[in-house]
Amino acid sequence: MGAILSFFKSFYSEQTFWKEAESIDFDLTPKTEIPARLDAILKSLKEYKGCASYIKDSISNPSPENDSKTWKNLHPCVLEIRKFYEISLEIGIAFSLMLESSFYQIVKKVSATDVVTNLDSQRPDLENLAEFLEFCAEFDFLKVGNPSLQNDFSYYRRSMSKIKGSTGVLIL
Secondary structure (H helix, E strand, O other): OHHHHHHHHOOOOHHHHHHHHHOOOOOOOOOOOOOHHHHHHHHHHHOOOOOHHHHHHHHHOOOHHHHHHHHHHHHHHHHHHHHHHHHHHHHHHHHHHHHHHHHHHHHHHHOOOOHHHHHHHOHHHHHHHHHHHHHHHHHHHHHHOOHHHHHHHHHHHHHHHHHHHHHOOOOO
8 A cells, every 4th residue: 555655646745646535526336347257257266165075084084985086076176276376377467567557557647637537537447447456356365265275285286296206107
């Protein structure tokens, strides 16, 4: 937050900014829906259940049957975890590009002369930025709040190192 404020300070004095910001009438109408792809990502992250019971059985009662059952259920989960990881990378790239181009241009345009008028003209861009940040925050919250993601992937990595170490060959 402090970095954002210092970024704004470079365009105008703090007193002018806060005086003009107080006079803005923010429209609190509902924002447009998140695009379908992003909505589907959040939905799959919310619904991720994991393989805790299979992993627990495999650890507490090691047997080829339990290991097979665990792997059968773990493999689709690991593919989904990989999808979440790739989405995280995409978010990082998109955020960097947004900051380099769009955000800087928006702040420059908004701070040019009359802040109130310029905010109204840049409203769609600001709403897109806010929607993107909202998606990022919810994605991170769901990702961090679901321990099954980390536990499933940790079990997968441990198991893969055991398989590779015992045979010298990686089998999927």
